[in-house]
Amino acid sequence: MRATLIIINHNGRHLLETSLPAAVAAARAAGDHAVMVADDASTDDSLEFVSRDFPEVRFLAFPRGGFGRTCNRAVEAAETEAAVLLNNDVVVTEDFLPPLLADLAEESVFAVGCKFLNPDGSLTHALGNRVSGEWRRGLLYLHHETDPELLTETCPQLYANGGGMAFRRRAWEALGGFDDLYLPIYWEDADLGYRAWGRGWRVLYEPASVVYHDQGSTMGRIQRPPQVELISARNAVLFTWKNLLDRGQFRRTLAAQSRWVTDDVLVGGLPNRMRALLAATKRLAPAARCRARESRERTVSDEEILRRARGESA
């Protein structure tokens, strides 16, 4: 199976200096695979750097679209059966690709996520390792496995983080890729994984496919600015509105969301979670359209999705 390694870039020339050579080396080591830089309207010299130092790498410059839309455009432009999305601050190991492609050979597998490590070899928390989920207090709470002992074998996970995930393009297209509902960023990969499980596919975690993530290089990942926090919180709400189809759980979740406003801080303006609710309401119409589609195409219940993603058999 041929793959295209797609590095999503926005003004990250300094990051490409490290991540691109590693991606090119991995593509070569694994055989005849392509490498692409999908650029989200960079204003730095990313284009010059890539075309000068890596002429074999395809550089696609897209108009400003946000993370999800740029990924969709890049995947559409790729010409291989499989694709691997990589953040520009993710440095792959030379042998990271074959285990991913081996997992994807199974028809039931939609996507496979890498093992994310910090440069010092510890597990990174910014990008999730073996993610599972649980409906709690009005949201889907995501749990990232932090015990290295439990991350030694290929296993199911709820979704593969968009910073390092491989997938079959045909399945990606069938799912419609990342949903614009979440633009500019956050929760689009969780949504995609959830929808894949909901249609009967599987998403795996592959510990043999190791990549390194330099947390410090990513803007605001450790301490995100309030505006970015709000986008993430809004998208968490939109995720529930779009994807939670189980009537009882949906009612309980919305009831919990309505109580959020009583939890929030007494002083300091409008409470954060209330602002997230208000922001989500502005996208209610597209969320309803997406939900209606989910309702038509879903074949697996919400409860079953989470159970399967935890690796629990029926």
Place this chain on the structure above:
Amino acid sequence: MSAPNRTVLLLTFARRGEERAIQAAMAALTARIPGARVIAVGTPVSAPVLRALGIADILVYGDGKSARRVIEEAQLFMPETVGIVYDDPGFRAHLKLEALAFVVGAKTIWRFRPGGEAALGAQASSLPVRMGRFGLALSVLAKGLQMLVRLGVGMALTGFACSYLCWYGRSRGGRGASRT
């Protein structure tokens, strides 16, 4: 003439890392009421933190014991003074602690500054606000009303979202709920 009751009820959602703030609040309270006997209300989680601070009498609720039972036990001590340490920025937490202070019948309430863990340094805790029963009742009432308004707004928002999502789904022929 009966001797003044020197029991001080300490109300807090003590958590690890907030010991300094609680200690400062205790020091401020015992400085105002020499020889005071401090009794705290806590949860199974907060009890060890309070115990480590030297509070021997802790009324623990949760773990099978209802809040009502704890209130009854606290009332038996007839505390005239209550110290509230806001170590949680949550709105509901504020209301809960003040309501508890009111129902145990305390006459004087020392409220240590709200604003979360960051604001609860020793300095903040040494500057408590004194309230009488009337002031406390007003505060509980105002917070209760505010809570109702907030709940109303929240329910209106999510109710609207829920109705719209369900209506749209039905109008497009969706099932509305999934099955395996």
